[in-house]
Amino acid sequence: KAVRPQIFAKFSTAAEPSSKQPSPLRVPNLIGGAFVDSRSSTSIDVINPATQEVVSQVPLTTNEEFKAAVSAAKQTFPSWRYTPITTRQRIMFKLQELIRRDIDKLAINITTEQGKTLKDAHGDVFRGLEVVEHACGMATLQMGEYVPNVSNGIDTYSIREPLGVCAGICPFNFPAMIPLWMFPVAVTCGNTFVLKPSEKDPGASILLAELAMEAGLPNGVLNIVHGTNDIVNAICDDEDIRAISFVGSNTAGMHIYARGSATGKRVQSNMGAKNHGIVLPDASIDATLNALVAAGFGAAGQRCMALSTVVFVGDSKSLEDKLVERAKALKVNAGTEPDADLGPVISKQAKERICRLIQSGVESGARLLLDGRNIVVPGYEHGNFIGPTILTDVTADMECYKEEIFGPVLLCMRADSLEEAINIVNKNKYGNGASIFTSSGIAARKFHTEIEAGQVGINVPIPVPLPFFSFTGSKASFAGDLNFYGKAGVNFYTQIKTITQQWKDLPGGSGVSLAMPTSQ
Numbered sequence: 297k298a299v300r301p302q303i304f305a306k307f308s309t310a311a312e313p314s315s316k317q318p319s320p321l322r323v324p325n326l327i328g329g330a331f332v333d334s335r336s337s338t339s340i341d342v343i344n345p346a347t348q349e350v351v352s353q354v355p356l357t358t359n360e361e362f363k364a365a366v367s368a369a370k371q372t373f374p375s376w377r378y379t380p381i382t383t384r385q386r387i388m389f390k391l392q393e394l395i396r397r398d399i400d401k402l403a404i405n406i407t408t409e410q411g412k413t414l415k416d417a418h419g420d421v422f423r424g425l426e427v428v429e430h431a432c433g434m435a436t437l438q439m440g441e442y443v444p445n446v447s448n449g450i451d452t453y454s455i456r457e458p459l460g461v462c463a464g465i466c467p468f469n470f471p472a473m474i475p476l477w478m479f480p481v482a483v484t485c486g487n488t489f490v491l492k493p494s495e496k497d498p499g500a501s502i503l504l505a506e507l508a509m510e511a512g513l514p515n516g517v518l519n520i521v522h523g524t525n526d527i528v529n530a531i532c533d534d535e536d537i538r539a540i541s542f543v544g545s546n547t548a549g550m551h552i553y554a555r556g557s558a559t560g561k562r563v564q565s566n567m568g569a570k571n572h573g574i575v576l577p578d579a580s581i582d583a584t585l586n587a588l589v590a591a592g593f594g595a596a597g598q599r600c601m602a603l604s605t606v607v608f609v610g611d612s613k614s615l616e617d618k619l620v621e622r623a624k625a626l627k628v629n630a631g632t633e634p635d636a637d638l639g640p641v642i643s644k645q646a647k648e649r650i651c652r653l654i655q656s657g658v659e660s661g662a663r664l665l666l667d668g669r670n671i672v673v674p675g676y677e678h679g680n681f682i683g684p685t686i687l688t689d690v691t692a693d694m695e696c697y698k699e700e701i702f703g704p705v706l707l708c709m710r711a712d713s714l715e716e717a718i719n720i721v722n723k724n725k726y727g728n729g730a731s732i733f734t735s736s737g738i739a740a741r742k743f744h745t746e747i748e749a750g751q752v753g754i755n756v757p758i759p760v761p762l763p764f765f766s767f768t769g770s771k772a773s774f775a776g777d778l779n780f781y782g783k784a785g786v787n788f789y790t791q792i793k794t795i796t797q798q799w800k801d802l803p804g805g806s807g808v809s810l811a812m813p814t815s816q
């Protein structure tokens with residue numbers, strides 16, 4: 297039975313009803329260090345995708361509360377930016393320890409609100425935890441540069457300063473990892489932050505904020521608001537917010553990039569994906585099939601790193617048969633069940649959309665090798681389940697290929713040569729990631745040189761880079777020029793100040809020169 301978390305109980309202002317069933321709890325805002333119930337009378341239900349149970353209700357934060365959150369962040373900025381970097385780092389040291397302590401609690405919340413398996417939910421937290429660990433070394437990451445004596449008795453140095461109030465807008469698919477891509481880096485650089493979690497699964501953000509406060513993050517450094525389009529537009533338009541980090545779909549991402557930039561903000565926007573895996577005939581078959589199944593169906597395909605399209609070079613019939621065999625063996629169940637390999641998709645609407653795209657593939661000539669649309673999971677008959685689905689004979693003009701499906705659906709295509717396979721990938725509008733499976737170093741090198749994608753895998757499915765690198769992405773998968781975390785992430789949340797100083801006994805009587813100063 298799915299577990300109903302009680303994490304918001306202590307913030308809830310709702311009176312306990314007389315019946316045995318408690319009413320759904322309201323997710324609080326976090327403003328100036330206080331977890332407070334919103335005054336808004338409008339809420340969105342957070343629904344357990346395996347059961348349709350209402351887990352909690354997320355309010356549409358009012359404009360007044362949003363302004364209060366930004367104002368708390370703005371007022372805290374001067375004291376926080378001058379808090380020694382070592383103190384800011386120590387809070388991250390403590391935060392990583394607390395995340396480890398509460399990883400089970402975070403994972404169960406993620407599984408309940410988002411649906412992914414508990415094991416996968418642990419991974420969601422862990423990959424975010426690694427960013428917190430990286431932020432513990434911010435002093436060296438944020439170091440400036442110094443050139444002595446650029447001119448006689450004159451030195452120049454540059455420092456990286458925080459921007460001010462930054463904001464983060466999150467998607468539903470990684471309720472812990474993606475908030476952790478954002479606020480730990482931003483605040484350790486000295487910024488203050490306003491976070492807008494996904495309205496579909498805001499619980500992990502609240503838990504993480506609680507831990508950040510427990511770790512010693514001062515009131516007002518991290519604030520949380522809730523809602524959908526209106527609050528996002530308010531973030532884009534607010535004059536006190538200096539930068540926006542966004543992860544989510546292209547529709548929202550391009551809108552936020554344009555609207556946020558129009559008011560002079562920095563925006564980094566990580567968007568949709570259609571990741572391809574190219575399989576050459578010399579690939580190690582067993583390992584490749586395992587990688588394709590894991591990356592195609594893990595998290596029910598709801599990862600921006602999902603390998604949703606395979607391009608087989610040469611004959612693929614026997615590989616497709618084996619792929620079907622392995623995909624069939626996967627257990628679809630509620631994420632809380634120990635035997636689950638994949639859980640439900642996020643919502644009924646998502647399920648309908650995925651099924652529609654599968655059907656459109658069939659109608660435009662693709663062949664269904666495995667159809668997961670009619671799956672029934674005993675005990676969870678109302679869940680949004682779709683079993684692993686495989687379509688073959690897919691071509692580039694099909695809607696199921698052009699659109700990001702974001703479900704447990706693997707598309708199979710064929711190419712006669714590596715050249716042709718690379719062309720297929722490069723013609724796709726997305727550029728999040730691509731992988732190749734081969735035992736030829738020459739082929740792998742050609743692939744990584746010519747492929748137009750941010751994350752490139754060689755004999756591994758698309759890897760989420762560890763935090764000393766950055767999560768990249770090109771073409772329609774990314775807008776902006778500074779990526780998330782790693783060096784680029786630090787650069788995104790800081791601006792350069794260049795200081796030129798002169799400390800010498802100045803000769804008198806040399807007069808005034810209005811000519812452009814040049815190095816002497």
Ligand code: NAD
Pocket residue numbers: 465466467468469470492493494495523524525526528529543544545546547548549551566567568569599600700702728767769773
């Ligand atoms: P989404 O765009 O629907 O929602 C993301 C956020 O934007 C939410 O907080 C939502 O409230 C807000 N939003 C949605 N529509 C909006 C609109 N029209 N105007 C203003 N705000 C809006 O995305 P999602 O469904 O939560 O997440 C799935 C998408 O995220 C997929 O496309 C996936 O590929 C992408 N994603 C990308 C990466 C990456 O790093 N490239 C990582 C994870 C997810």
